Amino acid sequence: MSEPVRLSKRVAALLPCSRKEAEQYIEGGWVRVNGQVVEEPHFRVLDEKVELDPEARLMELPPVTLLLHKPAGQAAPLQLLSAATHWQDDPSGIRVLKRHFSQLTPLVPLEPAASGMLVYSQDWRVARKLTEDERLIEVEVTVEVQGEVSAAQLALLMRDTDTRGQPLPMVKASLNSSAEGRSKLRFAIKGVHPGLIAYVCERAGLQILAMKRIRIGRVPMTQLPPGQWRYLQANERF
Known part of the structure; x- marks a missing residue:
């Protein structure tokens, strides 16, 4: 062989199989060139050693x-x-x-x-x-805030309108823990959008220290x- 060829062409000739099947083997991570896995069908080879993994399976690769x-x-x-x-x-x-x-x-x-x-x-x-x-999928977020959270502040977090009376997504908030001048809140919200939790916390007079989303649906x-x-x-x- 004097000119480099596509890896898919070499694999198709070695097995033998169709070019499409060769591409599936390569993209599936089953082909090695000089001992290294190569996943690009267009990769050019000349006299390198091309091998198919003994456990190779020919299958469509679903989206992930x-x-x-x-x-x-x-x-x-x-x-x-x-x-x-x-x-x-x-x-x-x-x-x-x-x-x-x-x-x-x-x-x-x-x-x-x-x-x-x-x-x-x-x-x-x-x-x-x-x-x-x-708007139907509930997300769960934990939020650490400065200081203790009163019952009135907790109720304010769940108010379903903004300061202009416009509706907000339904917010369910609960107090998980409070110690050393920090409180940990848990929010469950459907239809949440970036900025909503910051808004309701600011409205309740709470300073956010950390926020983590732990569940989607x-x-x-x-x-x-x-x-x-x-x-x-x-x-x-x-």
């Missing part, structure tokens, strides 16, 4: 959804999505592939200063669910460490 624990103040959380930041205890069992980091749609925005769960998806069904049913963040991500499992639904 990634759940990221965004650290507080992270300006560009999409940069945290890589194989290096994949949670090692991810229970999904999905093999990490390069194609999982392309064509991701960010969903359910979060305040830049807050930490907590973000959703990135390749699946149009997930995107439609989180977009069209945004029926999907909790659980033990996912800050700065790491996991796959949405097949049995999880927002």
Whole structure:
């Protein structure tokens, strides 16, 4: 062989199989070039050693959804999505592939200063669910505030209109704990939007120290460490 060829062409000739099947093997992470996994069908090879993993399976690769624990103040959380930041205890069992980091749609925005769960998806069904049913999906957020929270302040947090009498999303707020001059509140809100929690806390005279989103719909963040991500499992639904 005197001229480099596409890896998909070499794999198709080695197996043999169709070019489309060769691309599926390559994008599925089953092909090695000189011992290194290569996932790009267009990768050029000349006289390198090309091998197919003995456990290779020919199958369509479904779209994935990634759940990221965004650290507080992270300006560009999409940069945290890589194989290096994949949670090692991810229970999904999905093999990490390069194609999982392309064509991701960010969903359910979060305040830049807050930490907590973000959703990135390749699946149009997930995107439609989180977009069209945004007002019906409950999110859960924990908020640490300065000082103690009175019963009157707690009631003010849940007032369903703003200062002009305009309706607000329904806010359910409860006091989790209070110690050392700090209180921890738990909010459950349907139809939340960035700035809403900050607004109701300011209205109640409460200074926010930290904010974390821990659940979106029926999907909790659980033990996912800050700065790491996991796959949405097949049995999880927002």
